[in-house]
Amino acid sequence: MKFVHFLSVLIFFGIYSCTTTDKNMPTPEKLDKLRVLVEQMQKEMEKISNDLDTVAHYYDFLISNRDSILATEPPLKYRFEGPFSTNKPGLDSTLSSVMILNTTPDREAALAEIRLTNSMDSAFGGLFTDYSIVAQVYSNSSLQVGRVFPSFDAKNITDPNIDVTDFNFFYEANLKNNPSKGLVWIPDAYIDPAGKGWILSIIHPVYDGDSLSAVVGVDFTVSDLIETFLERTEGEFIIVSSSGDIVAGKAAAIEALSMPLLRNHVYRETIKSDFFRISDFNLFNSKSKEVRDMAKRFLEEKDSVFYFSAEPGINKALMVPFSEIDWYLIEIFSVQ
Numbered sequence: 001m002k003f004v005h006f007l008s009v010l011i012f013f014g015i016y017s018c019t020t021t022d023k024n025m026p027t028p029e030k031l032d033k034l035r036v037l038v039e040q041m042q043k044e045m046e047k048i049s050n051d052l053d054t055v056a057h058y059y060d061f062l063i064s065n066r067d068s069i070l071a072t073e074p075p076l077k078y079r080f081e082g083p084f085s086t087n088k089p090g091l092d093s094t095l096s097s098v099m100i101l102n103t104t105p106d107r108e109a110a111l112a113e114i115r116l117t118n119s120m121d122s123a124f125g126g127l128f129t130d131y132s133i134v135a136q137v138y139s140n141s142s143l144q145v146g147r148v149f150p151s152f153d154a155k156n157i158t159d160p161n162i163d164v165t166d167f168n169f170f171y172e173a174n175l176k177n178n179p180s181k182g183l184v185w186i187p188d189a190y191i192d193p194a195g196k197g198w199i200l201s202i203i204h205p206v207y208d209g210d211s212l213s214a215v216v217g218v219d220f221t222v223s224d225l226i227e228t229f230l231e232r233t234e235g236e237f238i239i240v241s242s243s244g245d246i247v248a249g250k251a252a253a254i255e256a257l258s259m260p261l262l263r264n265h266v267y268r269e270t271i272k273s274d275f276f277r278i279s280d281f282n283l284f285n286s287k288s289k290e291v292r293d294m295a296k297r298f299l300e301e302k303d304s305v306f307y308f309s310a311e312p313g314i315n316k317a318l319m320v321p322f323s324e325i326d327w328y329l330i331e332i333f334s335v336q
Contacts, residue, residue, distance in 0.1 A: 027318065031304060034320040034329055041229055042324050048131055048218060049183050049202055055123050056204035056216050059139065062116055063208050074115045083160035089151045096121050096138075097151040103163045104144040113145050124149035127218065133228055135199070135221050139206075140164040141214040173205040173215045181205055185325045187241050189222050198222040200247065222248050235331050242326040244283040244295050253332045254281065256314050258288035298328060 062069060078085040078098050085098040100110045117139070124137040128149055138148040144164060148154070164170050168186055171177060178184050186201040203217040225248045230237050236256065238249030246254060259281050283295035290311045297303040298319040306317045316333040 027305060027316075030331070031318055031320060034318060034331055037229075037233065038320050038322055038329050042322060045202075045324060048127075048134070051127055051130070052202055052204055052216065052218050053183060055120075055127060055137070056206055058123055059117070059120060059206045059214060059216055062119070063206065063213055066116055069116055070112060074118055076111065076115055077118050078114060081155075084155045084158075085151075087151055089153060093150065094121060094125060095151055096124060096147045096149040097154040099146040099148075099154055099158060099160070101144040101146065101162060101164065102160045106143060110141075110143045110145045113141060113143055114147075117147065120147060121149060131218075133220050133224050135219045135224065137216075137218050139214050139216045140167075140170050142212060145214075169201050169203055169217055170215050173203045174212050178205060181207065187247070187326050188243070188245055189247055200225065226250070236334070238330050238332070240283060240295075240299070240328050240330060242299055242328075244285075244299060246281040246283070247327060253330075256311075256332050256334070257283065257291045257294075258286045258311070298330065 078087065078095075080086065080098075080100065083099050083101055085095075087095045087097070089097070098114060100107060100114075104110045120139060124139075124147070127137050128134050136148055136150065136152075138146065140146050142165065146158075146164060168190060172184050172186055175181070182204070184203050184205075186203065189198040189200055199219045199221060201217050201219050203215050205212055206214040206216060225239075230239075230248060230250055236250050236253035238253050238257070239247045241247055246259070283299075284292055286292055286295075288311055290308050294306040294308075294317055297306050298317075302321070304319050306319075308314050308316065313334055314332055315335050317330055318333075319328050319330045321328050
């Protein structure tokens with residue numbers, strides 16, 4: 001489930017924004033507009049998810065053929081200074097940044113794993129190139145080996161003492177949380193340890209027999225989500241998770257719902273900062289009782305329309321759920 005062929009989507013949005021400017025459009029038609037937006041987004045999500053599934057199966061192929069591949073003595077390809085590969089971002093666009101974290105249980109085995117997975121660089125690069133909204137493609141292994149494409153300044157950004165299995169982009173794919181061993185959407189945004197700001201992810205486990213060997217994933221930034229799918233569409237929108245957290249949204253819509261003031265920062269700047277706390281942007285934490293009531297009606301009772309009577313400046317909100325991820329698209333309408 002993810003985002004590919006964005007030209008067609010943006011053309012769609014451009015056409016739709018030109019045909020939906022009537023403020024007096026009936027509510028059923030406005031709901032249809034939201035459904036179309038959700039459907040378009042989900043189609044793109046599905047395309048990128050299918051490609052990530054292909055990448056995961058290729059990783060699985062490498063593990064299944066480990067002995068024959070390593071018997072050919074493939075080169076290490078990367079040089080290391082401590083935990084980090086020495087290649088610099090921008091010098092060789094075909095390389096990832098590779099890390100052997102200090103938490104590895106076996107550095108020699110980790111080095112062998114890096115040799116085994118040399119060709120993952122091209123698989124990652126192909127996926128990254130095909131999807132303009134993708135921020136990075138990566139793998140993390142139980143040996144604490146990380147491979148991130150494109151390369152970045154890992155030495156100055158990544159803590160070499162972390163345990164990747166403690167992060168949701170790894171443990172959400174384990175057998176306990178993902179018994180089907182398939183694709184997993186991480187629906188809530190989180191701070192990326194590679195320095196990309198607030199991130200949303202799709203991940204896929206890779207098993208070696210019964211053991212979780214690695215997790216491959218694709219990240220896209222919340223700011224890119226806003227820019228690609230919300231800013232270019234007429235209307236005031238937010239996307240929220242089932243718990244009420246605002247995943248993405250236009251600043252005017254967020255402030256209209258009595259969320260914390262953004263002071264001198266627009267929302268997409270705020271979410272690039274480690275100081276942002278997503279719990280501050282939860283509908284159930286709004287200082288407005290009506291907004292909290294709206295959240296209950298939309299997220300718990302699954303109503304699609306909510307009318308405001310006391311909230312200044314807004315009179316109605318509409319909601320359409322996503323089907324492939326536990327998200328909800330909400331449009332806020334100001335007083336005419």
